[in-house]
Structure formats: structure tokens, C-alpha cells
Amino acid sequence: MLLNARSPAACVRSRPHSQVQKHSLRPVLRSKRVVAVRASQSAGVKEALGQLKQGLAGKPTIDPAYLNGAAYLKTIGFTNQAEVARVLDIAMNPNSLFLSYGDGRRTRNASARTLDVDADIRPVVEFLRNKGMGVGDVPKVISGHPPVISYSVPDRLEPFWEYLSSIGVPDVAAAVVSRPSLLGLDVNANLRKIVEYLQYTETPTEKIVEYVCKSI
Known part of the structure; x- marks a missing residue:
């Protein structure tokens, strides 16, 4: 029986082999990318945790910071x-192997640098507490x-x-406790522009607040 030129079967037969091959490979390539991402995250955990354990054991293989x-x-x-190692690696290592902060985003920390507890980390923790966060909220954030923990209190927070x-x-x-990733918004770099655009389009204030707190 002759196939109609417009029939699905005819379309499949007439499709170039290279297109069919590319289409069939997409799920495989996507799966490989997912595996690669997970492998990289796992490698990041193992490397950071391994270094931290060696340092705690008194071996001079890790920065005292x-x-x-x-x-x-x-x-x-x-x-x-392991969570401590992850947090510190993201905060201090510009080339951290960790691919996301827990919110699913692939974001590089432009503020990553060697941090001092008294000069950098403690002021952030005290600032968050002074703003009303509870004892359990600060670690969560x-x-x-x-x-x-690498942000400047006067310049950023x-x-x-x-x-x-x-x-x-x-x-x-x-x-912020509900959505810690909000802290990734910089007022002058992106947040102000987003809000001003919403105000320009006459978006109601309550909607702007909702967008900022839940969607952006």
C-alpha cells in the first residue's frame, strides 16, 4: 500500500537520518548532563569535606580561615x-565546585574570598539577629x-x-527566612530596576511586594 505524502509514517520516513538521530539522542544527552551536574556536586562535597576533616585533624592542608x-x-x-564545608566553600572559593545554593540556581558568588570570622562572618550573623531572626533562622538563611556571610553589612545588607x-x-x-535566595538580589545591580519597571507599568504595591518576596 502506498503511503500518503502527508501521513505521519511518510513524514518519519522522509525525515533525514541526521535529524532522527539528533532527536533520538536528546534524552540521552540530557541524562548525561544531569549525571555530570550531580557528579560535580558530589565531587565538591567530597573535596570540601575531605579538606575540612584533614584540617580539623591538625594536618596543614587547609586554609586556617x-x-x-x-x-x-x-x-x-x-x-x-558536610553542610559547613559546603557553606564555607561557596562563601570563600570563587571556583567552588558546588553548582547551586539549594534553590536550584547556577550562580557564581562574586563576593567569594577568604573570610575572617570577626571582620566578616560574625557581623553578618549579628546583623541578621538584630533584624529579628531567631536562633534557628540564621543557620537556615x-x-x-x-x-x-561574604556580604558587607553596610554596603549590601x-x-x-x-x-x-x-x-x-x-x-x-x-x-528572607522564607526565601533566603532573596539575598542574592542587589539593590543597585538588579532589584531597583525590577521594582521601578513594575511601578512604571502601574503594578499595585501589594503585587510588587508579592513578586519580590515570592517570584523574582
């Missing part, structure tokens, strides 16, 4: 050593967005809090 940071994070509620309050967010601390 990591050891001091780990000791401090444990005093504020962190109990999982840091785990949800590790770069926060204070302007962020003030700006969210100015656009009508009733409880900035609660919004």
Missing part, C-alpha cells in the same frame, strides 16, 4: 560537617544562601533591608 569559620558556624547552630522596607515589605526578616 576555613577552620575558624567552621568552628564559628558550629557555635551558631550548624551540626552537619546561611544554608539557603551561603554567599550572605543594610541597603537591601532598607529598600525592601521602603517598597512595602512588612517584615523583611520573615521574607
Whole structure:
């Protein structure tokens, strides 16, 4: 029986072999990419945790800043050593092998650098507590967005809090605890532009607050 030129079977037969091959390979390639991402994340965990364990054992294979940071994070509620290693690697290593912060985003920490507990990490923790976060909230926020411990309080966090309050967010601390990735928004780099665009399009204030806290 002759196939109609417009029939699905005819379309499949007439499709170039290279197109069929590419189409059939897509699921395989996608699967390989997922495996590669997971392997990279696993490698990041093993490397960071391995270095931290060696450092805690007294072997000079790790920057003292990591050891001091780990000791401090444990005093504020962190109990999982692997999580401590992940947080510190993202916060201090510009080439961290960790691909995401827990919110699914592939984001590089532009503020990553060697951190001092007293000069860098402690001021951030105290700032978050002074803004009303509970004892258990601070570790949750840091785990949800590790770069926060590398942010400057006067240059990054204070302007962020003030700006969210100015656009009508009733409880900035609660919004951040609910969605730590909000801290990745920089007022001057992107947040202000987004809000001003929404205001320009006459988006109601309550909708803007909702977008900022839940969607952006």
C-alpha cells in the first residue's frame, strides 16, 4: 500500500537520518548532563569535606580561615560537617565546585574570598539577629544562601533591608527566612530596576511586594 505524502509514517520516513538521530539522542544527552551536574556536586562535597576533616585533624592542608569559620558556624547552630564545608566553600572559593545554593540556581558568588570570622562572618550573623531572626533562622538563611556571610553589612545588607522596607515589605526578616535566595538580589545591580519597571507599568504595591518576596 502506498503511503500518503502527508501521513505521519511518510513524514518519519522522509525525515533525514541526521535529524532522527539528533532527536533520538536528546534524552540521552540530557541524562548525561544531569549525571555530570550531580557528579560535580558530589565531587565538591567530597573535596570540601575531605579538606575540612584533614584540617580539623591538625594536618596543614587547609586554609586556617576555613577552620575558624567552621568552628564559628558550629557555635551558631550548624551540626552537619558536610553542610559547613559546603557553606564555607561557596562563601570563600570563587571556583567552588558546588553548582547551586539549594534553590536550584547556577550562580557564581562574586563576593567569594577568604573570610575572617570577626571582620566578616560574625557581623553578618549579628546583623541578621538584630533584624529579628531567631536562633534557628540564621543557620537556615546561611544554608539557603551561603554567599550572605561574604556580604558587607553596610554596603549590601543594610541597603537591601532598607529598600525592601521602603517598597512595602512588612517584615523583611520573615521574607528572607522564607526565601533566603532573596539575598542574592542587589539593590543597585538588579532589584531597583525590577521594582521601578513594575511601578512604571502601574503594578499595585501589594503585587510588587508579592513578586519580590515570592517570584523574582
